[in-house]
Amino acid sequence: MTERVVVIGGSAGGMATASQARRLRGPDDLRIVAFERGNYTSYSACGIPYWVGGLVQNADDLIARDPATFRDEFAIDVRTHHEVTAIDLNRREVVARDLRGGGEHREPFDTLVYATGAVPRVPDWARGGPEGIFGVQTLDDGAALLAWLDAEPTPRRAVVAGGGYIGVEMAEALVRRGLDVTLVERRDEPMSTVDPDMGALVRAALCELGIDVRSGREIHGLVASDGRVRAVRTDASEIPADVVVLGLGVRPNNALARTAGLPLGSTGGVLVDPRMRVQGLDGVWAAGDCVETRHRLTGQPVHIPLGTYANKQGRVAGINIGGGYLTFPGVLGTAVTKVCELEVGRTGLLEREARQAGYDYAVTRVESHNQAGYLPDAAPMTVKLLAERRTGLLLGAQIVGRSHAAKRIDALAVALWNEMTVEEMAGLDLGYAPPYSPVWDPVLIAARKAADAVRAAGC
């Protein structure tokens, strides 16, 4: 008998699950229906800033696979503009509403994949207010923002709320479009996904781009007239704004799960077992930004919404649904970004995270170069390591620099994954040639100095 799979959510987590399952089981064996509320499937949300900034010409370029491709090549029945409004675990069916007016219907399932992603954090001041306020979570959001930017009267002044990845990338994109941009960040430094001392380097790069960075400030309200936003209000001042972009982070889209009785973790994400099965529920799986996952280092639950995790979790869920066996190994919080020419990478724990987790650690920060110092293009690179006192275990790493800086974090992420000590890391056999590093790679210099710091702190 054909097994019926229903997927809720047509973005990375859901469609990676569906296509992976399909690779293992044919359409006669496995019937797959996927419901997507929006217009698009399987796209790069991370690409939205590049679309807005004009580096990418149109939304289609960001789409890895459209519904027709899923239908024709994967025999997956994707229904866009369909919102699932309820899950009935007892009757094993979902209620799906056609958002273009086609009413509701019930779709039975043997296997359910919950992949609703995340929803942006929308502060009170941004709710139900005037026009000109945009999230950048979905391609539909991006399209709405672009339409606003292109419409008369042409917006000239932008405020970006939040200085995380999305905020910083959007600020740069809006500068590229010629807008005057102010970035408002609640913490002391932008890019709070790195420590403040590293964030200060990012702030400098943002200022060089001409972005007005207001950190340590929070937006409390709006000024509007004629139904359009005119300014935002912080505790310190009023900042004119013809457009406001929200980059305040996201939370798991768990409303449907909560109502249906799927177990939720402390982060609000759906609780899954290592195979991505929803805890305690046979035949119910989840993947992507809607799930809670485990930090490999601390063992603690975390919610870190990244496309790369959604894809990996989808692969795991799909292989298991397909009859195979695979577990998701947890995350380290590795992330990279680029601000103009500045590259930023991190993995593992920041200082505040390490403290919160109860670690006692030594901090090492080294300034080195991305090339041999004698080459004309050599540029500075800062590497910061946190290592546990006494054991010397690496706890976290951050890198800020120019070309060839950020992806150096990968070597550190693999070291962290394997629970290496900084002393052992100092002996690692990393690649060296003058166009890529001094003879001691900045990562190795940092490891060496961290080993010294651990010895000094270890008594």
Next chain:
Amino acid sequence: MTERVVVIGGSAGGMATASQARRLRGPDDLRIVAFERGNYTSYSACGIPYWVGGLVQNADDLIARDPATFRDEFAIDVRTHHEVTAIDLNRREVVARDLRGGGEHREPFDTLVYATGAVPRVPDWARGGPEGIFGVQTLDDGAALLAWLDAEPTPRRAVVAGGGYIGVEMAEALVRRGLDVTLVERRDEPMSTVDPDMGALVRAALCELGIDVRSGREIHGLVASDGRVRAVRTDASEIPADVVVLGLGVRPNNALARTAGLPLGSTGGVLVDPRMRVQGLDGVWAAGDCVETRHRLTGQPVHIPLGTYANKQGRVAGINIGGGYLTFPGVLGTAVTKVCELEVGRTGLLEREARQAGYDYAVTRVESHNQAGYLPDAAPMTVKLLAERRTGLLLGAQIVGRSHAAKRIDALAVALWNEMTVEEMAGLDLGYAPPYSPVWDPVLIAARKAADAVRAAGC
């Protein structure tokens, strides 16, 4: 009583040892004398192609620390233009000859550091021949080559013998100087430090630069007149040459060691224990291109002359001489290079090395991109992995691509160091953002496909 340390060789291995020992023990405790045959200490031999190519203006830029710095800041007595001609282990003294005519003297030691580096392989046809033939092993070599290139009659046509790192980098440097360059490589493809299928990609880049690549060819002789080289002869043809650069690799500089009775390994390198002490000889240490080391994966002895190893071994030897304790953990043969815009990286075993070591392995080769495919600068990247059949252990990796390709090898080197399987690697938490990779990093795609290949081959 002051311990007397004599260092033979003023380049990376020797001076890293000396300066590390000095950090731990002051001049009253440890008297350090270093003999260097040439004019320079502690320089980047890897930088010579960039000096010859004009990216670096003068030799001084390549010098990390000159003899005056060692004397003034490290209290290390460096004697350049001094060649050590004999080691007397019984009397514990070396014989040093002043090459500028000052005769010989005997220098006693309590502790000896053998760090004579490597000597280039010079084929018979290049010995005692006409002028115009150069190695590029030392700064003195580089200076001699530059003097020849700048003298009348101005050389116009260059032949580079050997298509390894040095050969390829020198070929590019000579093109930058405006010479017509032919690269002659004995094997089927240049860059034999990667597999031939990857070397073919390097060949294409060399040809784009206008370099005439003659592979599968060996130089057998020279044509000369008036004491100057005019052409080289291969089995196929005669290639005009006003200058010939040797890039045929190096071997350990072990003549002095052999005469003195230091133990040599099968590779010709001095045998050391994990602390870099010469095997069986108390108070005698060795570091750098003159030693034999251990491949971490195969456990076999190897001789891989790289500046990064010399520096690491020097750190280990120096810490041990200084009264500390540290071992050298062996090598993986990680290396990176750049040919014009093409980046090349490798770690672990090539196919021929894996076969020789007796491994049965699955090969995976994937073509991906260095950025999200929708970004305008996205460029192709090829990743090749070797994984052991049945166990799935990573055995080796090679990468060829454009910007941000080569140093991705570091993450693979750390995975190899930690004996990861390709299946576990597919779950690694590497950094993702559109300017750095597709949502599945090429390294992860390769790991995923390698895991599939291992499963398929494992039956």
